Amino acid sequence: MEATDTENVQADAASTVFYDEELLHKTILVGDSGVGKTSLLVQFDQGKFIPGSFSATVGIGFTNKTVMVDNVKVKLQIWDTAGQERFRSVTHAYYRDAQALLLLYDITSRSSFDNIRAWLTEIHEYAQNDVVILLLGNKADMCSRRAVKQDEGEKLAREYGVTFMETSAKTGVNVDVAFLTVSRELKNRAMQQHSEPRLLIEHPSHTQTQQSSCCGFT
Numbered sequence: 001m002e003a004t005d006t007e008n009v010q011a012d013a014a015s016t017v018f019y020d021e022e023l024l025h026k027t028i029l030v031g032d033s034g035v036g037k038t039s040l041l042v043q044f045d046q047g048k049f050i051p052g053s054f055s056a057t058v059g060i061g062f063t064n065k066t067v068m069v070d071n072v073k074v075k076l077q078i079w080d081t082a083g084q085e086r087f088r089s090v091t092h093a094y095y096r097d098a099q100a101l102l103l104l105y106d107i108t109s110r111s112s113f114d115n116i117r118a119w120l121t122e123i124h125e126y127a128q129n130d131v132v133i134l135l136l137g138n139k140a141d142m143c144s145r146r147a148v149k150q151d152e153g154e155k156l157a158r159e160y161g162v163t164f165m166e167t168s169a170k171t172g173v174n175v176d177v178a179f180l181t182v183s184r185e186l187k188n189r190a191m192q193q194h195s196e197p198r199l200l201i202e203h204p205s206h207t208q209t210q211q212s213s214c215c216g217f218t
């Protein structure tokens with residue numbers, strides 16, 4: 001995938017000072033092959049879903065996006081990795097300087113969920129200790145083929161102390177919310193690290209996930 005132009009995607013009503021808007025946060029999409037990493041990024045970047053035959057990602061590529069969080073720009077460099085086992089050693093090399101990881105499974109694939117523990121073990125081995133991790137149960141639109149209950153995802157996320165939500169790259173449910181959640185966390189961490197002591201003027205804001213229950217989908 002080629003790098004694309006930066007663009008703004010979402011705004012929140014709040015203001016913050018002391019955040020360096022030039023910071024570029026490396027964010028990586030990981031998870032088994034076919035869980036929807038590329039589709040999630042295309043939905044976030046271009047607001048569309050391309051149905052049809054599945055073509056596995058080969059290697060790695062990135063897209064730059066700017067997310068507005070509390071009136072400040074948070075720049076993300078989002079890397080889409082290949083989920084296939086044979087590319088795993090290439091992917092590991094990218095973990096090291098990642099500040100955030102979006103770890104996906106497919107709610108219609110039990111094995112992709114069962115593999116999440118192995119992914120988390122790899123992440124803890126290769127990534128920085130303070131990497132922001134978001135666990136995403138993708139393909140939430142495919143409720144008739146659901147193989148993983150939402151509360152199983154929630155329970156696993158609680159066990160590992162990470163944020164969880166279900167998404168659909170097809171309908172767009174929670175796609176922007178997922179990236180906004182990561183961006184807010186990255187911004188908050190950067191502010192804590194870069195300016196002490198500092199005056200913080202931040203109005204509380206709340207990110208609400210959209211209901212991903214099957215009733216909401218056609």
Ligand SMILES: Nc1nc2c(ncn2[C@@H]2O[C@H](COP(=O)(O)OP(=O)(O)OP(=O)(O)O)[C@@H](O)[C@H]2O)c(=O)[nH]1
Binds near residue numbers: 050055056084169171
């Ligand atoms: N119904 C539905 N289909 C999806 C969704 N996300 C992805 N798909 C389909 O699932 C298949 C795999 O999606 P990809 O985005 O290529 O998966 P990937 O994780 O990038 O796969 P690798 O590149 O091999 O790692 C494609 O046929 C997509 O159209 C979703 O949210 N809902």
